[in-house]
Amino acid sequence: MQKNHLFALSLISVAVMTGCSTMPQSSTLDSARVDYSQAQANPQVVQLAPLQLKEAGEALDRANAAQASREDAKVVDSLAYVAQQKIALTQETAQRKKAELAVSTAAAERTQLQLQARTQEANAANQHAAIAELTAEQKTAEAHLARQQTADAQASAAQDQADLAAMQAQMDEMNAKKTPRGMVITLGDVLFDTNQSQLKSGGERNVQKLAAFLKRYPQRTVMIEGFTDSVGSSSSNQLLSERRASAVGLALTGMDIGRDRVSTQGHGEAYAVAGNDTASGRQLNRRVEIMLSDERGVIAPR
Amino acid sequence: MMKSRSRFPLSQCSRSGLVYALLAGGVMLLAGCSGTPPTEQLAVSKSAVTHASTAATTQYAPVELQSAKDKLERAENAMAQEDYALASQLAAEAQADARLAEAKSESAQAQKTAQDTQDASRVLREEINRKAQ
Numbered sequence: 398m399q400k401n402h403l404f405a406l407s408l409i410s411v412a413v414m415t416g417c418s419t420m421p422q423s424s425t426l427d428s429a430r431v432d433y434s435q436a437q438a439n440p441q442v443v444q445l446a447p448l449q450l451k452e453a454g455e456a457l458d459r460a461n462a463a464q465a466s467r468e469d470a471k472v473v474d475s476l477a478y479v480a481q482q483k484i485a486l487t488q489e490t491a492q493r494k495k496a497e498l499a500v501s502t503a504a505a506e507r508t509q510l511q512l513q514a515r516t517q518e519a520n521a522a523n524q525h526a527a528i529a530e531l532t533a534e535q536k537t538a539e540a541h542l543a544r545q546q547t548a549d550a551q552a553s554a555a556q557d558q559a560d561l562a563a564m565q566a567q568m569d570e571m572n573a574k575k576t577p578r579g580m581v582i583t584l585g586d587v588l589f590d591t592n593q594s595q596l597k598s599g600g601e602r603n604v605q606k607l608a609a610f611l612k613r614y615p616q617r618t619v620m621i622e623g624f625t626d627s628v629g630s631s632s633s634n635q636l637l638s639e640r641r642a643s644a645v646g647l648a649l650t651g652m653d654i655g656r657d658r659v660s661t662q663g664h665g666e667a668y669a670v671a672g673n674d675t676a677s678g679r680q681l682n683r684r685v686e687i688m689l690s691d692e693r694g695v696i697a698p699r
Numbered sequence: 700m701m702k703s704r705s706r707f708p709l710s711q712c713s714r715s716g717l718v719y720a721l722l723a724g725g726v727m728l729l730a731g732c733s734g735t736p737p738t739e740q741l742a743v744s745k746s747a748v749t750h751a752s753t754a755a756t757t758q759y760a761p762v763e764l765q766s767a768k769d770k771l772e773r774a775e776n777a778m779a780q781e782d783y784a785l786a787s788q789l790a791a792e793a794q795a796d797a798r799l800a801e802a803k804s805e806s807a808q809a810q811k812t813a814q815d816t817q818d819a820s821r822v823l824r825e826e827i828n829r830k831a832q
Contacts, residue, residue, distance in 0.1 A: 456795075475788040482795035489802035496809035503816035510823045517830060 423470060426460050426477035432484045433457050439491070446490035453487055456480035564614065571606045573689065578697040580689040582607060584645065585680070594640035596648055604645060607687060608652035618658040620688040620696045621645045626679035627666045639663030645685050658694075668699075737787040741778060744771055744790040744797070751797040753804070760803035767796035 433453060436442045442450055460476035573580045588600025596604065611617060623638030623645075642661040649659050671678035690696045748767045756764050774789035 472784070472788065475792060479791050479795040482792070482799045486795075486799045486802045489799065489806040493802065493806035493809045496806065496813040499813035500809065500816050503813065503820050507816070507820045507823060510820060510827060514823065514827050514830070517827060521830075 423460075423464060423473045423477055425474045425481065426464055429457055429460060429477045429481045429484065432481055436484050436487050439488075441495060442487045442491040444491075445494040446487040449483070449487040449490045453480060453483035456483045564610075567606065567610050567613075568689075571603060571610065578688060578699070579691060582687040582689070584685040584687065585683075589641055589644075589683075589685075594637065594644040596644055600645075601648065604648045605652065608649055608654055611649070611654050611658065614692075616692055616694055618660070618690040618694045618696065619649070620690070621649075621659065621661045622686045622688065622699075623661070623663045624668055624670075624682060624684050624686065625666055626669070626682040627673040628679065631665055635663055635665035637663075638665050641685050645687065736778065736781075736783050737790060738778075740787055740794075741774055741790045744774065744794040747794045747797040751801040751804075755808060756800050756804040758804070759807040760800040763796050763800035763803060767793045767800060770796060 436450060436453065456476065457480040460473055460480050463473045463476050568580055568582075571582045573582045575581075582603070584600055584603055588597050588603065589595065607619070611619065621642045623640070623642035625634040625638050627634070629637075639661070640663070642663050646659045646661040650656050666673075666682075669682045670684070671681035673679050673682060688696050748771045751764060751767060770789045770793035774786045774793055777783075777786035777789060
């Protein structure tokens, strides 16, 4: 009986003794432990907030120690709460440092980008300058070419003018006349003996001038046409006109003018240029006309 | 140890003495929990809360800051009532809250700055790419 009494008393004393330490498991401490192991597993926290993590660990140790020595639940909870806040602090610190690193990285990148932008602008400016230079060169070249072309054109115009003048002079010399069919040189009756197709020496000289002209302008051809007055039969006049035309043609080919450039034709009494009732009129009708082609060798048909 | 001692057979008289001894031990333990006034700890805590009380912290960590302020006030009340153990606990919690509030605010600001800087970089990069085309 006494023993039992003493046992009960001892239980009471234990209850009194442990009154401030006996307690259920602290849920705050449990979650603090979980938080801490998560923080430890976070490389970012370990790397960026090592000091804060150490402090949190120490706070957790204190809470654990209080729990182990069975201190008051409120005390353990409080210590666990402080540990939790310190663990949260490690996360915040790590995030802050990460953000600061990002800022410095971004700042470096920005500097790099600005440099790039400036380089780009400089390149663009250089390119513009190069293009401008090229354009200027091109313009200079174009201007030069234009000047040259103008000069050439002027020179060639002058040449043409000179050529034309020379040709005109030669034609004038041959008594060439401008007609609707082109330039015509008329070799008069006096250059042939009567009823003969042989050229007199005066006629020969005229033909020489013509040959020189044809040599100078190789693209031109000639059509030699013979005419007579109405004296005599028309058939004999036709023959005579043909012979005289071909005589002039022969004279030309004899002076190294290609046969293909010389064609002959007799018209007899046709195409009289004057009346056949007077001697002077008949003399005008007896003639050989040399049609000069244009520059392409074309002669308009009669 | 006391428990094992209580197992020894004792006289009726010494039993009541033991009760007193146990009560005295309990009081002593309670006093041990309370300790001396945590004046220094409270001062450090107050300083931490004051330091954390900024406009930025009010913006970015209002809950933690308010908690720190409330606990500091309760710690001061506990101190006035000579509940030093509670005062010490609350001061420690207030300090932890204040430090966290500050860290949270700094972190948020740094992240905002990082975002702004990255945005600026992105805009610049886009502009460069546009010019390059």
